[in-house]
Amino acid sequence: MGKRIYNFNAGPAALPLTALKEIQEEILDFKGSGMSVLEVSHRSKWFDDVINEAIERTRRLLNLGDDFRVLFVQGGASLQFCMIPMNLSLDARPVDYINTGTWSTKAIKEAKIQGKDVREIGSSEERNFAYIPKDFQVDEDAAYLHFTSNNTIKGTQWAKFPHSGDIPLVCDMSSDIMSRAFDVRPFGLIYAGAQKNIGPSGTAMVIIREDMLERVPDYLPTMLKYTTFAEKGSMFNTPACFVIYTINLVLKWLEETIGGMENMERINREKGAIIYDFIDQSDFYVGTADKDSRSLMNVTFRLPDEELEKKFVEEALKEGLGGLKGHRSVGGCRASIYNATGLEAVRALVEFMGEFQRKQG
Ligand SMILES: *Cc1c(COP(=O)(O)O)cnc(C)c1O
Numbered sequence: 001m002g003k004r005i006y007n008f009n010a011g012p013a014a015l016p017l018t019a020l021k022e023i024q025e026e027i028l029d030f031k032g033s034g035m036s037v038l039e040v041s042h043r044s045k046w047f048d049d050v051i052n053e054a055i056e057r058t059r060r061l062l063n064l065g066d067d068f069r070v071l072f073v074q075g076g077a078s079l080q081f082c083m084i085p086m087n088l089s090l091d092a093r094p095v096d097y098i099n100t101g102t103w104s105t106k107a108i109k110e111a112k113i114q115g116k117d118v119r120e121i122g123s124s125e126e127r128n129f130a131y132i133p134k135d136f137q138v139d140e141d142a143a144y145l146h147f148t149s150n151n152t153i154k155g156t157q158w159a160k161f162p163h164s165g166d167i168p169l170v171c172d173m174s175s176d177i178m179s180r181a182f183d184v185r186p187f188g189l190i191y192a193g194a195q196k197n198i199g200p201s202g203t204a205m206v207i208i209r210e211d212m213l214e215r216v217p218d219y220l221p222t223m224l225k226y227t228t229f230a231e232k233g234s235m236f237n238t239p240a241c242f243v244i245y246t247i248n249l250v251l252k253w254l255e256e257t258i259g260g261m262e263n264m265e266r267i268n269r270e271k272g273a274i275i276y277d278f279i280d281q282s283d284f285y286v287g288t289a290d291k292d293s294r295s296l297m298n299v300t301f302r303l304p305d306e307e308l309e310k311k312f313v314e315e316a317l318k319e320g321l322g323g324l325k326g327h328r329s330v331g332g333c334r335a336s337i338y339n340a341t342g343l344e345a346v347r348a349l350v351e352f353m354g355e356f357q358r359k360q361g
Contacts, residue, residue, distance in 0.1 A: 003320070004017075005317075005320045005321065005322045006320055006321045006322065006341070006344075006345040006348050006349065007322055007323055007340075007341060007345070008321065008322060008323040008324050008334075008335045008336050008337065008341060008345070008349070009322065009323035009336060010152055010153075010175075010196070010298065010323065010327065010334060010336040011152070011174075011175065011193070011195045011196040011201075011336070012195040012200055012201050013195065013196055013197070013323075013336055013338050013340070013341075014338060014340040014341045014345075015199070015200070015246070015250060015340050016249075016250060016253040016257070016339075016340045018249075018253050018257060019246065019249035019250050019252070019253050022249050023245075023246065023249065030046060031046055031049075033046050037050070037241065037242060037245045038241070038242050040241075042235060042238050042239060042241050043235075047241055047245075050241075050244060050245050050248055051072070051233070051234065051235075051239070051244055051248075053248050053252075054070075054072075054244055054247050054248035054251060055070040057248065057251035057252065057254075057255055058070045058205070058207070058251060060255065061178060061251060061254060061255060061260060061261055062178070062182075062184055062207070062261070063184065064184055064207065065184075065185070067209055067210045067211070068184065068207055068208065068209055068210070069207070069208050069209075069210065069213075069230050070205065070206075070207055071205070071206040071207075071208060071226065071229040071230060071234050072203045072204070072205060072206070072229075072234040072239050072240065072243075072244055073191075073203065073204050073206050073229055073234070074202065074203055074204075074239070074240055075204065076193045076195075076201065076202075076203075076204055077103070077172060077174045077191060077192065077193035077204050078106070078193075079204065080172070080191040080204055080206065081106055081107040081109075081110035081111075082110040082113075082114070082224075083224055083226070084107070084111070084144075084146065084170055084189065084191075085110065085111035085114050085116045085118075086114060086217075086220060086224060087212075087215065087216045087217070087220065087224075087225065087226050088143060088144055088168075088170065088188065088189065088212055088215050088216075089111075089114075089116050089143045089144075089215075090143040090215060093117070093141050093142065093143045094116075094117040094118070094119045094139060094141060094142050094143070095111055095116050095117065095118055095119070095142060095143050095144060095146065096119050096121045096138055096139055096142040096144070096145045096146065096167070097111070097118060097119070097120050097121070097145075097146045097147070098120070098121060098122040098123070098133060098136060098145070098146070098147040098148075098162065099120050099122070099123040099124070099125060099129075100123075100124055100129055100132060100133070100147065100148050100151050100154070100156060101124075101129040101148065101151040101153055101154040101156070102129075102151075102152075102153045102154070102327075102329065103148050103151065103152065103153070103172055103174070104146075104147070104148045104151075104172070107146060107148070107172060108120060111146075119139065119142070121136045121137060121138065121139070121145075122135070122136030124156075128154075129151065129154040129156065130154065130156065130288060130289055130290055130293070131156060131289065131290040131292070131293040132156050132157070132158050132159070132292075132293040136162070138162070138163075138164045138165065138167055139167075140165065140166075140167070142164075142167050143167075143215075144167060144168045144169070144170045144188055144189075145162065145164045145167050145168070145169055145170065146170045146171070146172075147161075147162060147169070147170075147171055147172070148171070148172040149161070149171050149172065149173045149176050150173070150174075150175040150176035150179075150295055150297050150298070151175075151295065151298075152174065152175040152196065152295075152297070152298050152327075152336075153298075153300075153327040153329060153330060154288070154289065154300065154330070155287075155288055155289045155294065155295045155298045155299060155300030155334065156289045156290075156293040156294065156295055157176060157293065157294065157295035157296060157297065159292065159293070161182065161186070163186075164186065168186070168187065168188025168189070168209070168212065169186050169187045169188060170187070170188055170189045170190075171187060171189070171190050171191070172191060172192070173190050173191065173192045174191070174192045174193040174196050174197075174204075175192075175196040175197060175297050175298065175336075175338070176196075176197065176295075176296075176297045177190070177192040177196075177197055177198060177205065178197055178198055178251075178254060178261070178264065178339065179197060179264060179265065179268050179296065179297060179338070179339055180261060180264070180265035180268065180296075181261040181262050181265055184207070187207070187209065188208070188209050188211070188212045189206065189207065189208045189209065189212055190206070190207040190208075191204050191205065191206045191207070192204060192205050194243060194247055196297075196336075196338055197297070197338045197339050197340075198247050198250050198251065198339075199243055199244075199246045199247035199250050200242075200243050200246050201243070202240040202242075202243040203239070203240040203243045203244065203247075205247070206226070206229070208226055208230070212226070213226055213227050213230055222236065223236070223237070250340070254339070258339075264339055267342075267343065268296045268297075268337075268339070269296065270343060271296070271337050271341075271342075271343055271346045272294070272296040272299070272337070274343070274346050274347065274350055275299050275335065275337070275346055275349065275350055276294060276299070278350045278353060278354070279299075279301055282353075282357060284303065284304065284357040284360075285301050285302070285303060285353060285357070286301060286302045286303075287299070287300065287301050288300040288301060288302060288330075288332060296337070297336060297337060297338055298334055298335075298336050298337075299334065299335045299336075299337060300326060300330070300332060300333070300334045301332060301333050301334075301335075302332045302333065303332075303333065306331065308360060309326075309331070309332060309333055311360075312324065312333060312356055313325045313333065315352075315356060316349075316352055316356075319352055320348075321345075321348060321349055321352055323335075323336065324349075335349055
């Protein structure tokens with residue numbers, strides 16, 4: 001086996017080694033089928049067990065009540081940007097959005113394209129999205145309040161979710177779903193592209209509260225209705241079988257190896273503390289997000305100049321630390337430390353950062 005690196009990619013991103021090994025073990029003969037999971041029918045008992053297990057694990061991990069449905073929808077998080085206003089807006093009522101960066105901006109754009117009455121009730125754009133807004137007023141008329149729980153590119157994260165009273169929260173949790181324990185009840189819909197924290201690319205996980213399904217207009221195309229996915233168990237057409245299979249293995253690791261959301265959150269907090277404490281005592285590395293808005297998933301930072309940043313990313317890779325380049329739209333450096341990137345990877349990163357600083361500083 002080739003050498004594995006410490007993987008700080010933003011997405012697709014690191015997967016737990018135990019999940020990868022299970023894939024490897026089962027790849028030629030899945031559960032005695034004599035076929036790989038890539039080759040079995042999505043209508044077979046084998047795949048039925050896989051998707052049901054993935055849903056049950058999601059239910060247990062997030063403590064979902066009976067009124068929540070777990071769906072798998074292809075098209076990534078980006079298709080959700082358009083499906084949400086299409087399915088969940090209500091006639092003559094505005095849809096509220098909080099703009100905290102690139103992904104929120106795209107979600108807002110898709111609602112506007114459809115001619116919805118979009119109100120941006122909060123934004124941190126005037127300071128290049130370096131913080132999570134605190135002052136905003138949710139309209140009691142709004143059909144929903146949309147926000148992005150973790151801003152993958154800007155390196156900010158909601159420490160506490162917004163309060164919206166009776167207005168359902170709709171949240172893009174692509175880059176921090178399953179990273180911490182939280183109360184799902186105020187959420188009408190949660191969605192996440194799988195490729196950051198729970199699996200490979202190719203599907204979004206959508207968790208929808210049943211009362212939201214009543215909003216879905218009849219006239220929508222079949223494949224763009226949440227009701228289609230709910231009624232057909234995400235199998236109106238062929239789902240992303242291999243992706244869902246891998247998600248199930250990642251969730252199994254979360255349940256059985258990590259021991260659930262509280263443990264995962266504790267580990268993620270420890271990882272975040274190690275790297276942010278290091279950045280804070282350094283005058284060489286500078287974090288880009290306000291301290292009270294920092295992300296525990298994507299740590300964004302700058303070095304004294306762009307030449308050094310380039311060198312940092314290159315030298316890190318030589319030392320077996322990959323994926324540290326910032327998003328092309330913002331530059332700088334970014335360490336994505338999702339669930340599957342463990343404490344030892346974060347310790348190795350901080351050690352490398354220290355050495356690099358000593359050599360250059
Ligand atoms: C990556 C990302 C997306 C886009 O996901 P796709 O599955 O590629 O469409 C959307 N929102 C957030 C917060 C992301 O991190």
